[in-house]
Structure formats: structure tokens, C-alpha cells
Amino acid sequence: MSDTIVSLPDQSTARIPKMNYLTKENGILSWLLTGDHKRIAILYLISLSFFFFIGGALAGLIRLELLTPQADLMATDTYNKVFTMHGVIMVFFFLVPSVPATLGNFLIPMMIGAKDLALPKINLLSWYLYVAGGILAIYTMAAGGVDTGWTFTTPLSTHYVNTNVLTTGLAVFVAGFSSIFTGLNFIVTIHKMRCPGMTWFRLPLFVWAHYAASILMVLGTPVVAIAIVLVMLERTIGIGIFDPAKGGDPLLFQHLFWFYSHPAVYIMILPGMGVISETISTFSRKRVFGYTAVAFSSVAIAVFGFFVWAHHMFIMGISNYAVLVFSLLTMLVAVPSAIKIFNWTFTLYKGSITFETPMLYTFGFMGLFTIGGLTGVFLGASGTDIHLTETYFIVAHFHFVMVGGMLMAFLAGIHFWWPKMTGRMYPEKISQLAAVVTFIGFNFTFFPQFILGILGMPRRYAAYPAEFQVLNVFSTAGATILGVGYLLPVLYLTWSLKYGAIAGDNPWQATGLEWQTQSPPLTENFAQMPIMDHEAYDYEWLENKERKEKEVTSAG
Amino acid sequence: MPDSTTIAHGAHKAAENAHEEHPPYLRHHFESTYQQSDAAGFAMWIFLLTEVMFFGGLFTAYLIYRNWYYPAFVAGSHQLNIFWGTLNTLVLISSSFTMAMGVWCAETRRRRGLVLCLILTFILGLGFLGIKSIEYSEKIEKHHVPGFHYSLQSFIDPDSDSAAKAAGDKPLPLDMARHTEVYFSLYFAMTGMHALHMIIGIGILGFMIFRARAGAYTEGHVTFVENFGLYWHFVDIIWIFLFPLLYLISRHQ
Numbered sequence: 044m045s046d047t048i049v050s051l052p053d054q055s056t057a058r059i060p061k062m063n064y065l066t067k068e069n070g071i072l073s074w075l076l077t078g079d080h081k082r083i084a085i086l087y088l089i090s091l092s093f094f095f096f097i098g099g100a101l102a103g104l105i106r107l108e109l110l111t112p113q114a115d116l117m118a119t120d121t122y123n124k125v126f127t128m129h130g131v132i133m134v135f136f137f138l139v140p141s142v143p144a145t146l147g148n149f150l151i152p153m154m155i156g157a158k159d160l161a162l163p164k165i166n167l168l169s170w171y172l173y174v175a176g177g178i179l180a181i182y183t184m185a186a187g188g189v190d191t192g193w194t195f196t197t198p199l200s201t202h203y204v205n206t207n208v209l210t211t212g213l214a215v216f217v218a219g220f221s222s223i224f225t226g227l228n229f230i231v232t233i234h235k236m237r238c239p240g241m242t243w244f245r246l247p248l249f250v251w252a253h254y255a256a257s258i259l260m261v262l263g264t265p266v267v268a269i270a271i272v273l274v275m276l277e278r279t280i281g282i283g284i285f286d287p288a289k290g291g292d293p294l295l296f297q298h299l300f301w302f303y304s305h306p307a308v309y310i311m312i313l314p315g316m317g318v319i320s321e322t323i324s325t326f327s328r329k330r331v332f333g334y335t336a337v338a339f340s341s342v343a344i345a346v347f348g349f350f351v352w353a354h355h356m357f358i359m360g361i362s363n364y365a366v367l368v369f370s371l372l373t374m375l376v377a378v379p380s381a382i383k384i385f386n387w388t389f390t391l392y393k394g395s396i397t398f399e400t401p402m403l404y405t406f407g408f409m410g411l412f413t414i415g416g417l418t419g420v421f422l423g424a425s426g427t428d429i430h431l432t433e434t435y436f437i438v439a440h441f442h443f444v445m446v447g448g449m450l451m452a453f454l455a456g457i458h459f460w461w462p463k464m465t466g467r468m469y470p471e472k473i474s475q476l477a478a479v480v481t482f483i484g485f486n487f488t489f490f491p492q493f494i495l496g497i498l499g500m501p502r503r504y505a506a507y508p509a510e511f512q513v514l515n516v517f518s519t520a521g522a523t524i525l526g527v528g529y530l531l532p533v534l535y536l537t538w539s540l541k542y543g544a545i546a547g548d549n550p551w552q553a554t555g556l557e558w559q560t561q562s563p564p565l566t567e568n569f570a571q572m573p574i575m576d577h578e579a580y581d582y583e584w585l586e587n588k589e590r591k592e593k594e595v596t597s598a599g
Numbered sequence: 600m601p602d603s604t605t606i607a608h609g610a611h612k613a614a615e616n617a618h619e620e621h622p623p624y625l626r627h628h629f630e631s632t633y634q635q636s637d638a639a640g641f642a643m644w645i646f647l648l649t650e651v652m653f654f655g656g657l658f659t660a661y662l663i664y665r666n667w668y669y670p671a672f673v674a675g676s677h678q679l680n681i682f683w684g685t686l687n688t689l690v691l692i693s694s695s696f697t698m699a700m701g702v703w704c705a706e707t708r709r710r711r712g713l714v715l716c717l718i719l720t721f722i723l724g725l726g727f728l729g730i731k732s733i734e735y736s737e738k739i740e741k742h743h744v745p746g747f748h749y750s751l752q753s754f755i756d757p758d759s760d761s762a763a764k765a766a767g768d769k770p771l772p773l774d775m776a777r778h779t780e781v782y783f784s785l786y787f788a789m790t791g792m793h794a795l796h797m798i799i800g801i802g803i804l805g806f807m808i809f810r811a812r813a814g815a816y817t818e819g820h821v822t823f824v825e826n827f828g829l830y831w832h833f834v835d836i837i838w839i840f841l842f843p844l845l846y847l848i849s850r851h852q
Contacts (some may be wrong), residue, residue, distance in 0.1 A: 159628035159640040227645050235627075235638040269656035273788065281746035282784035284660060290668060290778035291743075299656050512609045567627075 048326065048397050051468065053549040059466040059545060061443075063563040079566055081116030084149035086170050088457075091145060092281060092515030092533070094136040094177055101129035106488075106522040109515050113321040114505035123190035124206065124468045130193030131211060136177050136443055139307060141498035142314035143172070143260075146456045147253045149464060151229060153557035153564065154247050156238025156573040161231040162224075169224035176218030183210045194304070194505065197285040197296040208278055212271045219271075222383065226260030229253050238556075240575035244543055247555050247579050248337050253315025255341035259306040259313075259348060267303030270296060292482045296357060301352035308349040312412075314454030316383055319405050322455050323387050326402040327394025327551040328432070330580035332335030333386040340379035340386075347376045357428050366425045379558055380416050384409060399551075400471065403478035404455035404554070411485065413449025415440060418493065433503075436496025442489045453479070454532065461536065462550050466563045467543030473535050487521025554585050624820040636822040643826040647833050650796075654837055657789050661844060664785065668778040670771055674754050675782035676848040677766035678743060680734055684846040687730045688769045688838065694723035695835040698828050706823040710817040713824070717808045720831070724801045731794055738783070786845055790825045793841060796834045803827060 051057075064081045070149045074082055104125050106118040119124070127414045148166065152159055160166050183189055191200040200208050232252050233246070274296065276282045283289030324331045325584045331337055353361055353369040388410060396402070418440040429438065460470050493512040500511050507515070549558040560569050577584040610645035622632060629635040665672050701716030741760075742750035754776035771779075806828065809817065816824045 157628065161628075162642055163626075163628065223649055227642060227649070230645055231642040235634060261645055261649050262652055265653035266656045269653050269792075272792075273660075274657075276788065282788065283745050284664075284782050284784050284788070289784075290664070290671075290781045291784075292663070293661060295660060299659070302656075327846075391808060528666075568647050 046327070046397060047399060047471075048552055049468075049550050050543055050547075050552060051550055053543055057545040057547060059563070060561045060565075062565060063466070063561065064428070065563050065567045067479050067566045068187060076167075078159065078167060080148050080152050080160045080163065080166060081464075081564065081566075081568075083170050083576070084145050084147075087140065087144040087148060087173070090174060090177065091137060091141060093133050095169055095319060096243075097181075098129055098132040098137055099526065101125050103522065103526060106519040108142050108505055109507070112507050112509045112512050112515075117505070117540055119505045120190060121188075122240055123192075123503070124188030126503060127190050127192050128180075128188055129217065131189070132180060133217050133445075134193055134307070134311075136173070138181060138199070138311040139218075139222055139310070140225065140450055141449065141453050142318060142360060143229070143256060143310075144169075146249075146318065146453075146460060147229065147314055148558055149234060150460065151250055151253060153560070153568050154235065154555055154561065155235035155241050155326075156232065156556050156575060157232065158567045158569075160228045161236055162228050165224050166228055166381060169221040169228070172217050172221035172224070176214045176216075176221065179210050179214035179217065179441065183207045183214060184254045184557065186210065194300065195271070195274055197277070197293040198287070199273065200274055209275055213277050216268055216271050219268050220259050223264045226257035226264075229257040230261065233257075237573060238573050242387075242575075244335065244338070245575055245579050246338075246579075247317075247319035248320035248331060248334065249314075249555075251338040252320070252341045255345035257315040258342075258345050259310045261571045262349070263303040263306040263310070266299055267307075270299035270303070273299075282314060294356070294359060294361070298352070298355050302349075305352040305355060306345075306348045306389045308444070309344050311315060311449050313344060315408070315449045315456075316341065318452045318456035318459070319408055320383075321553075321555065322459050323390050323400045323407045324580045325459070325551050326399060326405070327391050327396050328552075328582055329394040330582070331386065331579070332389035332392075333382075334579065335384055339385050340382040343379040344376065347372065347379065349513075351376055353422075354423055354428070357425050358432055370423055370425045374420065377416065377420055377423075382414055384416075389568060398475070399458075400469070400474040400478050401455045401459035401481075402459065404451045407447055407478065407482045407485075408451040409536070411443050411451060411482075415443030415445075415448055418443065431496055433501055435492040435500050435502055436495035438502050439489045439492035439496060444494070447485055447489070451481070454478070457532070458538075459551070460557075461539070462546030463545070463557060463562045465540055465565070466546055467539050468546045468550060469532075469539045470535050470541060473531065473567050477528055477531035477535070478523060480531065484521050484524030484526070484528045488525050490520070491515070491521075492516045513582050552582075552585065554580050601619070602657075622819065623688060624818075628654045631822075636820075636825075638837055639822045639828075643829050647829060650833060654789075654792065656775045657785065657792065658840070658844075661785050661789070664778075664781050665848075668775065668781060670776050671754070671778035672767055673781050674736075674757075674776075674845060675779045675786070676761065676850075677739070677764050677768055677831060678753060678760075678763075679786075679846050680737060682849070683734050683844055684703070684842060685729055685732050688842050690723050690727050690730065691835050691838050693834050694720045694727070697723065697837040699830045701823070702824055702828040705811075708817045708819070710811065710814050713817060714808060714811050717804055719810055721801060721804045722806065724797055724804065728797055728801070731790065743783050745789065749780050749783075754779050789845065791839055793834065793837050800827075800831055800834055803830075821839045 064079055064236075074086065105118070108114070108122055108125075110116075116120065148160070158311055179223075186207050189206045189208055190207060191206070195208065195212065210275070237246075237446055272365075273282070273284050277285055282586060284291045285293050287293060300343060312314055320331050320337060351369060351373045354373045357366050357369075418436070422431060422437065423438060458469055458474060495511055495514050495518075498511065500507055546562050551558070555575055556575065561575065611779050625632050629638070667851060679696075682851045695717040697716045701720060704712035704716055738744055742748050743752065751773075753760035753763050753771060754768075756768055758767035804827075807816070807824070811824075
């Protein structure tokens, strides 16, 4: 029984290519001033992981506090700061840039057969902006934190708290520009840099997903930027645009904020969906079922995603007609998401499925994202939303989508392309264990929160009635398992940098152009300009190509 | 192993030959200068799209509050100096003209013409900011800056205020008079954001004047000048919207 598709070169003779993007230049400056999209991706990966573990540590503090019904680990206002910083860091410094800035940066030029992104300097600038924003966020924590919640709700953020709203706002503003530049770069690259033969419908679905996410970044982020500028002006000089005392309307802030921040969840999830399309095809040895439908469903999510923002405001006093319309539109977004899930499932049908680590994470994604998505329908229906909003049901819902969905996809992608990025394989057995541990830990952590939400436990409080303790203990215990699941990859991936098996060009027998070049790739990605002469996910083409190569080798 | 199905040797050879004839400004990751300027121009248009969304948030706020507090917006608008506003519009349109001439000079490789046009645009841009600062100082004198000792005097007692008197304003009820502060918030936020874009533009213009004197834009590589031209015209267009929305509310009365 062949239970793996991995085919590695003969380890006794295989060598990492001497000339590659990692060895081309040396020294810290060659990294800090690089224009190479692959190096920038690595810079992003390191800085993102740093922020992920800060955000994760804050999550750990939240779960520890909630172990007991009383607010005993920390003061209640400290708790407010902890969950606010957890949200700010995870949303703006991990989830939004996660897959696009690392895997997207690394892979989009390779997948479309280009030497680099269209605007390498802008790409580097976006990393510096990200780091500057991150330093501001860390400064905020050191200076005493901020306790408005990551949503900066007015008038709380403008009038009633005296914490570091300004520096946090500035941090988000700066990080927003980083996101705009990434999205802009992707759109220009996908339009203008495709190699000969790479038509729109030969693009890998990973690229389609990033294209859709980039549209959201480019159109949405400037709106949250102006909203934050107005909050900062309100706090510093009191201009009154959101101040009811002067005739301003706090709801206007909600509209401007969620006009970005709802599409932002699609910025987070779409690139993850792109990863899943690649892994599910590779590990079922089949072309993605309904390629065109999956490609257009990404665009449909991007378009519908802009017209549902007010479902965050059902209890804020918007009109009943607005509730009705936004409720309906919210249901519509479920359709393209479901198209993706069904098409991936059909891809599995009669495929030759193998269970390498990326595929385990992919299965995790599909299950958890489906649960997260369907509970979103509960919240989109205004009747149930009024009961469930501001409870732990919401918390569980978006963690299922963002952590269960996005983070699983991120880890699937990191494992899947690790051999391409580093030239070495990760250790398979322990990483399979990590994937399973993550899945179990995740469900233990967040499933009880659905029940807590339905029972009525509100979010954002350090203390809760004693009857909720059992489920909270479950959740905290799960969080520790989850923590182990996230620490393991850091350890064994670092280990594999030196001791991992040499991967060769194409360990997965995958079809993308990025696998048809050496690992790690050259700075120019390809020795010669590729020409795309087949459809995406064409495994027959790959077999023919490899047969020919074998004939050449044996004849020679 | 080179693979004949993925690599066209002919195309590669052609690219190699072209390499020797590369103009120095062609970045290594582009195949041709056309691809390079095409990509940069496209990127600029998308950047302007993000700018539209950025100002769009302010225009949305304007739309809502103007509908709610129309009398306050009329009274607030009467406090603006229509002479300076009109003059500024003319200054800015002229600067767009000199910028467009500058782009033409770059494209037709007229170095001195380009330098002259850029300097004129620079001066007109500074002129716009100078006039804007005169207008701002008028507002500061009359305590019409929101947040800083905002005064309702001109709106509850228009006879005490020459501008309001000239426009024939009726006293506003206290409630509505308070909402003039929202009008001035939007006035300062919108014109302030616009002025910030002008300042950034003028900074880049200064840099371009130096480079243009050295002949950097008249050797065939005009992408930077063209893209800056787009930015400058965009900032101009924002003002073309701001002027009627802020200055000309109900001027026909």
C-alpha cells in the first residue's frame, strides 16, 4: 500500500543547490535591504510568528483568568487590556498579513512564472511598515495597554477611557498601509507579470484567492484608516464627528469601521482557502473539482463581503429594514463559501488520498471552517443574533473560522511549501502528531464556548457565574493542549532547517510552476523563463514530463 | 535538466540578446520597458483607488451630516471666504495645467521645459497652501476651529458678524447653531487631509526638480513623472469636489 506520495531524492547523493536565494548574498544588510519577494516572505514569517506568540501568550492569560468564576488572577481592567491587545495583535499583526505576506509573497510570482513581484521596493516598504506598526503595538503594551476592545468602539474610545488609544490607533493605521501595499502589489503582479501561456484560467486557485483578498485590502483598508484618523482627531482636539453632544453620530464610526473590518475577515480567510485548494488537489491527485466555480466563488466572496458589514450592528439601533436587508445579504455570502467546501469535497471523491501533514491540517480546516461558517448563519439571522450577540457564541464562531479555519490553513501551507522554502522536509511523524494535537486542543477549547454562549455567558468579562465553571475549565484545559500543538511546529521546523531530509525539486509530485524549479529556488526563481502549456492541476502533464526526464537520464 | 515543454529556447535567447541592449532603468525582474511602465502606471491607478476610498469615508460623513443639519451647513459655509476659495481653485487648476505640460515635456525630452514646468507647479502648490493658511487663520481668529474654544456667536447673533450679515443669515436656534461645529470639523478634516496630500506632493516635486535638472526624466524613462502627474491631478480633483461642497452651499440665495 502506498500511503504517501512523497518522493525524495537519494539522500546519500542529494545536495541542496549551492546557488539559491538564501545563499546568494550574506549578511544582515542583504536581508534588510532585499528586494527579493522570497526573502521578504521569510522576514514576514519570522516577525509574524513573533507576534503570533505574543498574541497567543495573551490568550493564555485570558484562559487562565477564566479558570475560576472570580476575577482573581488579574484586576478587571487589566483583563480588559489583555483581551484588547490579544485582539489587536492577532487581527492586525497576525491574521490579516499571515498567509498573504508569507506564502503569498513567496509563491505568487513563482506560481505565475515571474521573477519577482511587480514592485519589490514597495514590498520591502510594506514589511517595514508592518514592523513599525508592530513596534508601536508593543510600545502600547509596555506603556500600559489599551482597553477599548479591538473594535475601538466610540464613544468609549474617544471619551471614556484614558488608555493608549492614540498609539494603538497609529499602530493599526501604519499596519493598514502595509496591508494596502501588499494587496496593491499582488493585483499589479497578477495582472501584468504572468508568463507566456499563463492565462487567467490557468492560474492556480491560490492566486485567484489572493487576487480576491487583494481587492478587499485595497478597497477596505483606506476606510478604516480614515475612521481611525477621525477617532484620533476626536481624542486629541475633540472635533466632534462622532460626538453626540456636538451632533456627531457614534454609529457613523461603526459603519466606517465595519466597512473595513467585516471584509477584513475575508482578507483573512480567502488566502487560507487558496492554500486548501492547492493541498487538496495535490494529496488527492486530482484537478480541483469545478475549477472555474472555485475561482469565481473567491471573487463573489470579495464582492458580497462588502455589503454585509451592518450585521455587526443589529443591536446598535439601526433601522429594522436595514437589519432585514443586511441579514439577507449575510445569508448570500454563505453561498460562495459553500461552493468552495462542496467542490473540495467532490475533489476528494475517487481521488487517491494520502494523509501527509498538510492534508491533515486541510481536513481540520474543512471541518472547523464548516462549523464556523454555519454558526455564522445563526448570527446573520437577526432573531437568533439578538439572543446570541455579545456572548461566547460569537467568540466561538469567529475562533472556529479564524483559528480553526485560517490558522489550520496557514499551518497546512507552511508545511506544504516548507520543502520549497528551505529545501528540506519537516519530520513527518511528529508533525502529523502536532496536527492531530492542534485539532483536538482546538475543539476542546472552543466547542464549550458555543454552549456557554447559548447559556448566556457574556464576552469581555473577567468574572462569571459559578455555574459556567465546568465548561470554562474544559476550555482552558483545551487551550493548553492547543498551546502544545502550536509550539511543536516551531521546534521541529527549526530542527529541520539543519537535519531535515533533502527535499528535491518536487517532493509532493505537485503540478504548480513553483514545484518545477529547484528548492530552495534561485533569486530569479527560474533558470529560464517558464512557458505555461497546460491547465492548472494537470497530473497527466506532470507524469509525461517526468517520464521524459527519466528517459533522458537513462539514455544518457 | 532543461525541459523542452516548459522552456522555449528561442524566447530565452531573444531575452538574452535583449539583455545587452537593456536601458539602465529597466529593473531586472521585468521583461521589457513596456511591461515596467505598464505595471507602474497600473499600480498608480490602484493607489489612487485607495485614495478615493480614503476620502470616500469623509465624503460619506459629509453627506449624512449635511442632510441632517442643513441650516447649520449653510450658515457655516457663509463663513468661508469665497474670494480666497475661488482664487485657490484657479491656482490649483493652473498647477494641474503646468504639471500636464511637464509630463508632455518629459515625454518629448525637453529638459529645460520640464524643469520650468515643475518649478511652476511647485510655486503654485506653495501658493495654494499659503492662501489656505490665510483662510485657516481667519477661522482661528473667529474661534471657528472645533474643539478649541469654539464660538457660536456668528450663528446665534448673525448681525454681530460681517460675513453672516452680508449673506443675510437669520439667527439659528441654539441646537442647530451647535451643529455648525460638525460642519467645521468636516471642513478642517477634509481640507486638512487635502492639504496634507499637497504637502507630500510638493515634497516629491522638490525632489523631482533636482532629478529633472540632472536629466533623469528626459532620457525616455518618464514613468515617474507620469505617475506623479496622476497623483497631482487626483489631489486637484479632490479639491474640485471640496470647493462646491464646502464653499458653495446655498450661495444662489
